[in-house]
Amino acid sequence: MGKRGFLKFLSLIMIAVMLAGCKGNEEQSEEPRLLLGFSQIGSESAWRIGNTRDIEEKADIYNIGLMLENANQKQENQIAAIRRFIAYKVDVIAFSPIVEEGWDNVLQEAKDAGIPVILVDRDINTEKEGLTTCLIGADFYNEGVMAANYLIRKADSLELEHVNIVEITGTQNSTPMRQRQAGFFDTIAGDERMTVLESIDGDFLKSRGAECMRHLLATYGDTIDVVFSHNDEMTLGALPEIEKAGFVPGKDIIIISIDGGQEAIDVLKEGRINCVVECTPKLGKALMETALKLKAGQEVDTLIHPEEQFFSDEQDTSLITPRGY
Numbered sequence: 001m002g003k004r005g006f007l008k009f010l011s012l013i014m015i016a017v018m019l020a021g022c023k024g025n026e027e028q029s030e031e032p033r034l035l036l037g038f039s040q041i042g043s044e045s046a047w048r049i050g051n052t053r054d055i056e057e058k059a060d061i062y063n064i065g066l067m068l069e070n071a072n073q074k075q076e077n078q079i080a081a082i083r084r085f086i087a088y089k090v091d092v093i094a095f096s097p098i099v100e101e102g103w104d105n106v107l108q109e110a111k112d113a114g115i116p117v118i119l120v121d122r123d124i125n126t127e128k129e130g131l132t133t134c135l136i137g138a139d140f141y142n143e144g145v146m147a148a149n150y151l152i153r154k155a156d157s158l159e160l161e162h163v164n165i166v167e168i169t170g171t172q173n174s175t176p177m178r179q180r181q182a183g184f185f186d187t188i189a190g191d192e193r194m195t196v197l198e199s200i201d202g203d204f205l206k207s208r209g210a211e212c213m214r215h216l217l218a219t220y221g222d223t224i225d226v227v228f229s230h231n232d233e234m235t236l237g238a239l240p241e242i243e244k245a246g247f248v249p250g251k252d253i254i255i256i257s258i259d260g261g262q263e264a265i266d267v268l269k270e271g272r273i274n275c276v277v278e279c280t281p282k283l284g285k286a287l288m289e290t291a292l293k294l295k296a297g298q299e300v301d302t303l304i305h306p307e308e309q310f311f312s313d314e315q316d317t318s319l320i321t322p323r324g325y
């Protein structure tokens with residue numbers, strides 16, 4: 001290519017780059033397709049942080065304006081956030097209720113304002129009809145069933161005659177706490193080997209998981225065969241306490257966890273956790289698509305459960321791919 005040809009080529013590239021830049025700006029200045037107010041519970045776990053990140057990313061991809069409020073683990077902060085969304089006249093409200101009770105008044109206000117409400121992750125308990133449009137979240141009952149079925153298989157393979165279980169639960173009166181416990185208890189109910197020594201509230205927090213485990217070890221010592229923990233965070237808090245007390249988690253005590261975050265999967269690979277039931281935080285895509293349908297006045301599915309996996313020492317754990325949360 002001669003000097004002239006090269007300069008022409010260069011100027012064509014520069015024009016192409018400028019046009020690409022203009023297109024990018026045009027896309028960025030496009031009006032959002034709707035305004036979504038989302039009240040998140042807090043930042044109590046890697047799961048929750050991954051869930052927030054996923055919702056932010058998907059709002060960007062779908063060009064949805066997101067008003068995101070973090071309630072720092074307080075129901076009153078969620079109620080205040082929903083009231084702000086109503087005052088701001090957002091198109092759709094979504095929230096993850098920290099507990100099931102106590103939402104009727106604020107949801108009636110949203111209904112009166114004509115703003116549809118989507119439940120994300122957790123459910124509410126109400127006598128009133130039509131306060132929310134749908135629930136996008138995991139099948140927590142089935143997670144409890146999967147955890148219990150693993151335990152039954154493990155007890156069979158180890159030929160255990162008695163199995164003493166301690167349960168560290170998530171936040172009292174929250175949907176995952178209630179349903180995971182129900183699924184687990186219903187499934188072990190027919191198995192005479194199983195005894196639940198104690199269920200204790202760990203509030204889905206790592207620090208509480210450690211505290212609960214210290215109490216359980218002090219009370220039941222070497223009679224504990226199994227820890228069933230309702231999330232990875234509490235499990236990761238409990239493990240060092242078990243080790244400090246002189247037990248080997250994964251061997252002396254069977255460890256069952258829920259969520260499937262990267263840190264817990266790494267510990268499963270080390271053999272210090274036996275089983276992790278997945279609860280995916282990736283609910284953003286379904287949330288954005290549902291919000292767009294509601295804005296367009298279309299029907300939506302009233303219940304959307306994401307597909308979930310199950311990881312345990314029964315499989316080749318080296319094949320588990322990076323988790324992304």
Ligand code: AHR
Pocket residue numbers: 044045046047048121122176204230231232233258259279
């Ligand atoms: O509601 C989902 C639960 O909440 C996750 O299991 C837990 O980690 C989170 O805090």
